[in-house]
Amino acid sequence: MPDTPRRADRIPGNRYGNRPTMKDVAARAGVGLKTVSRVVNGEAGVTPETERRVQEAIDALGFRRNDSARVLRKGRTASIGLVLEDLADPFYGPLSRAVEEVARAHGALLINGSSAEDPDREQELVLALCARRVDGLVVIPAGDDHRYLEPELKAGVATVFVDRPPGRIDADVVLSDNYGGARDGVAHLIAHGHRRIGFIGDMPRIHTAAERLRGYQAAMEDAGIPVKDSWMSLGVTDPERVRRAAEEMLADPHPVTAIFTGNNRVTVTVIRVLAQHDRGVALVGFDDIELADLLQPGVTVVAQDAAALGRTAAERLFRQLDGTLLAPERIELPTRLVTRGSGEVPPAD
Amino acid sequence: MPDTPRRADRIPGNRYGNRPTMKDVAARAGVGLKTVSRVVNGEAGVTPETERRVQEAIDALGFRRNDSARVLRKGRTASIGLVLEDLADPFYGPLSRAVEEVARAHGALLINGSSAEDPDREQELVLALCARRVDGLVVIPAGDDHRYLEPELKAGVATVFVDRPPGRIDADVVLSDNYGGARDGVAHLIAHGHRRIGFIGDMPRIHTAAERLRGYQAAMEDAGIPVKDSWMSLGVTDPERVRRAAEEMLADPHPVTAIFTGNNRVTVTVIRVLAQHDRGVALVGFDDIELADLLQPGVTVVAQDAAALGRTAAERLFRQLDGTLLAPERIELPTRLVTRGSGEVPPAD
DNA sequence: TAGAGCCTGGACAACGTTGTCAGAAGCGGG
DNA sequence: CCCGCTTCTGACAACGTTGTCCAGGCTCTA
Numbered sequence: 001m002p003d004t005p006r007r008a009d010r011i012p013g014n015r016y017g018n019r020p021t022m023k024d025v026a027a028r029a030g031v032g033l034k035t036v037s038r039v040v041n042g043e044a045g046v047t048p049e050t051e052r053r054v055q056e057a058i059d060a061l062g063f064r065r066n067d068s069a070r071v072l073r074k075g076r077t078a079s080i081g082l083v084l085e086d087l088a089d090p091f092y093g094p095l096s097r098a099v100e101e102v103a104r105a106h107g108a109l110l111i112n113g114s115s116a117e118d119p120d121r122e123q124e125l126v127l128a129l130c131a132r133r134v135d136g137l138v139v140i141p142a143g144d145d146h147r148y149l150e151p152e153l154k155a156g157v158a159t160v161f162v163d164r165p166p167g168r169i170d171a172d173v174v175l176s177d178n179y180g181g182a183r184d185g186v187a188h189l190i191a192h193g194h195r196r197i198g199f200i201g202d203m204p205r206i207h208t209a210a211e212r213l214r215g216y217q218a219a220m221e222d223a224g225i226p227v228k229d230s231w232m233s234l235g236v237t238d239p240e241r242v243r244r245a246a247e248e249m250l251a252d253p254h255p256v257t258a259i260f261t262g263n264n265r266v267t268v269t270v271i272r273v274l275a276q277h278d279r280g281v282a283l284v285g286f287d288d289i290e291l292a293d294l295l296q297p298g299v300t301v302v303a304q305d306a307a308a309l310g311r312t313a314a315e316r317l318f319r320q321l322d323g324t325l326l327a328p329e330r331i332e333l334p335t336r337l338v339t340r341g342s343g344e345v346p347p348a349d
Numbered sequence: 350m351p352d353t354p355r356r357a358d359r360i361p362g363n364r365y366g367n368r369p370t371m372k373d374v375a376a377r378a379g380v381g382l383k384t385v386s387r388v389v390n391g392e393a394g395v396t397p398e399t400e401r402r403v404q405e406a407i408d409a410l411g412f413r414r415n416d417s418a419r420v421l422r423k424g425r426t427a428s429i430g431l432v433l434e435d436l437a438d439p440f441y442g443p444l445s446r447a448v449e450e451v452a453r454a455h456g457a458l459l460i461n462g463s464s465a466e467d468p469d470r471e472q473e474l475v476l477a478l479c480a481r482r483v484d485g486l487v488v489i490p491a492g493d494d495h496r497y498l499e500p501e502l503k504a505g506v507a508t509v510f511v512d513r514p515p516g517r518i519d520a521d522v523v524l525s526d527n528y529g530g531a532r533d534g535v536a537h538l539i540a541h542g543h544r545r546i547g548f549i550g551d552m553p554r555i556h557t558a559a560e561r562l563r564g565y566q567a568a569m570e571d572a573g574i575p576v577k578d579s580w581m582s583l584g585v586t587d588p589e590r591v592r593r594a595a596e597e598m599l600a601d602p603h604p605v606t607a608i609f610t611g612n613n614r615v616t617v618t619v620i621r622v623l624a625q626h627d628r629g630v631a632l633v634g635f636d637d638i639e640l641a642d643l644l645q646p647g648v649t650v651v652a653q654d655a656a657a658l659g660r661t662a663a664e665r666l667f668r669q670l671d672g673t674l675l676a677p678e679r680i681e682l683p684t685r686l687v688t689r690g691s692g693e694v695p696p697a698d
Numbered sequence: 699t700a701g702a703g704c705c706t707g708g709a710c711a712a713c714g715t716t717g718t719c720a721g722a723a724g725c726g727g728g
Numbered sequence: 729c730c731c732g733c734t735t736c737t738g739a740c741a742a743c744g745t746t747g748t749c750c751a752g753g754c755t756c757t758a
Contacts, residue, residue, distance in 0.1 A: 045735070065715080068426065070714080072743050156367075291644065382708075383708060396706070415745070417744080420713095
């Protein structure tokens with residue numbers, strides 16, 4: 001056994017270290033290049049004896065087909081790109097997992113990246129994926145102008161947007177019913193007797209945030225409740241500011257008796273604020289959160305099915321790739337109100 | 350505006366739809382092929398006027414460099430592969446996010462896949478990534494024999510294992526101090542007066558599970574407490590069986606007064622069981638869980654820093670790629686005991 | 699004005715694979 | 729014994745890019 005460290009084996013001059021190619025395998029097996037290709041791809045027309053010799057050479061050399069070259073030749077990469085906002089957000093875990101499962105079922109690999117909610121970074125990522133010639137893209141958009149994708153769409157890159165619609169281009173999109181979900185959630189609070197209901201959500205330039213806000217306003221209007229500006233806090237997302245926003249709403253001489261929160265991160269922060277608050281304030285949050293059922297009270301939420309969003313989008317992507325798809329479509333998945341207690345707290349006054 | 354659907358634009362015969370190549374751009378700009386290449390790559394030696402003409406042609410045609418061809422030529426893909434167990438597990442979100450951040454800082458894309466804890470699927474994925482000629486691999490292993498990676502390592506594919514060590518090969522690995530963390534967690538329970546302490550964890554064939562079990566046993570032995578077999582439940586991971594295991598431990602005439610849980614999923618289930626239980630049973634869990642601080646009582650955990658694991662591994666990977674690294678190394682990151690209440694409950698009897 | 703040197707641009711090969719096509723070998727029937 | 733057929737094999741071009749190298753035109757100096 002040699003005692004030189006493993007990595008010293010590398011021959012720096014050689015690309016890919018020093019990987020054997022089909023040519024090397026062919027030489028060693030004493031056959032033609034194409035015969036190796038046939039064996040590697042399981043094509044018919046190779047004598048068992050020849051195949052054995054080739055296989056032996058492959059194993060001896062540790063040959064692995066170079067898919068880059070293959071892709072160049074064949075024009076299909078068998079990979080799709082996923083651009084999302086933040087992998088660490090628990091909402092995107094199941095979504096990306098679902099996309100991956102579908103990709104796997106179609107024999108494709110998943111390449112992904114996070115935009116960190118930055119439109120430039122989104123574009124950079126998408127174009128990098130296109131340069132890789134991914135067969136298709138699933139995009140959770142951060143920006144609101146996707147005209148930069150026009151050449152790609154024209155060139156046949158299958159594209160599906162998820163969670164938020166694309167801006168200024170026409171493409172498939174799979175959404176949750178943000179408007180309806182929020183409206184139902186707020187209506188639920190109203191049905192339990194609340195009239196002064198706060199809303200804390202993200203910047204309205206984000207489609208989901210705008211829709212949820214619209215749902216809130218619709219529910220209030222349906223109930224004939226005029227909304228005070230001080231009940232709405234928009235564009236607030238980092239914990240410290242959410243905390244302050246919630247506390248201000250509660251400190252009012254005529255405080256809100258319930259809060260509707262626009263996404264999971266906001267919900268968690270508001271739960272913390274309410275935990276230190278003695279008066280019973282009702283809470284309904286958009287997006288489910290883990291352990292919501294174990295808190296006191298359990299957290300009532302409007303849940304979206306992240307996995308279903310991902311699955312639906314990916315399946316549609318592969319139908320585009322099959323060529324069986326026609327015009328771009330907008331698919332909206334329903335949300336589900338999960339009552340656990342916090343949304344059923346009666347108004348304090 | 351034409352009313353034919355967008356996708357009808359595709360010319361099916363052409364690879365990649367009908368993407369323009371550098372040749373097309375060159376023809377349109379009336380320059381040589383290499384000049385286009387120079388402009389695209391920002392190389393020196395092109396007159397501003399020529400550059401302008403080329404750029405114009407690029408924009409007009411919607412040209413994007415084909416990275417497959419580039420990779421073939423250059424030998425570096427500027428991408429790394431990440432193989433993990435389950436993207437939907439909240440533990441892996443931050444980890445994979447951290448890997449992605451480091452990759453991004455080095456200008457690399459991340460290709461990932463889930464093994465679903467299946468060794469065959471892990472191997473399949475890893476080899477698919479190698480066929481893509483990723484520059485490096487970050488692997489959270491599912492299997493315990495990685496000799497199939499030997500040709501890859503020899504060929505210079507940088508490889509770092511995370512969370513669990515590789516089997517039967519020598520390679521870099523970044524781990525949490527599972528043994529020490531579990532020992533400390535259990536010692537914490539003992540320090541609070543517990544002597545009958547249960548352990549519920551995953552199959553000991555999984556390295557982390559085995560180490561945590563070892564930590565449990567060490568702490569008990571250090572305290573001179575003989576462990577009864579009925580206190581240990583191994584290889585139990587799906588919620589229903591965890592529930593049964595916990596209930597059995599508590600139903601014993603001489604029941605455990607505290608439980609140490611071996612991972613986040615087990616912890617969550619046990620929390621549910623304890624919530625329906627009136628006697629105060631102490632709990633310390635391995636892995637932090639969200640909202641653990643808001644439960645009654647707060648959940649005391651041995652927290653690992655998933656992001657740090659990912660970051661450390663990825664950084665080490667890129668140091669391998671820089672060529673500044675020598676022998677494989679084993680890096681162990683410390684865990685942190687976070688006391689929140691559930692671990693400080695005194696024994697019931 | 700001639701020669702040296704620099705700058706710009708382009709022709710060409712190579713990367714590793716696959717598709718096309720044609721040649722070689724084997725075999726059976728007339 | 730030859731022809732035609734089938735079966736297997738390999739030579740060659742092509743995929744789109746980049747590295748090498750050389751040619752031509754220009755500027756600068758003597």
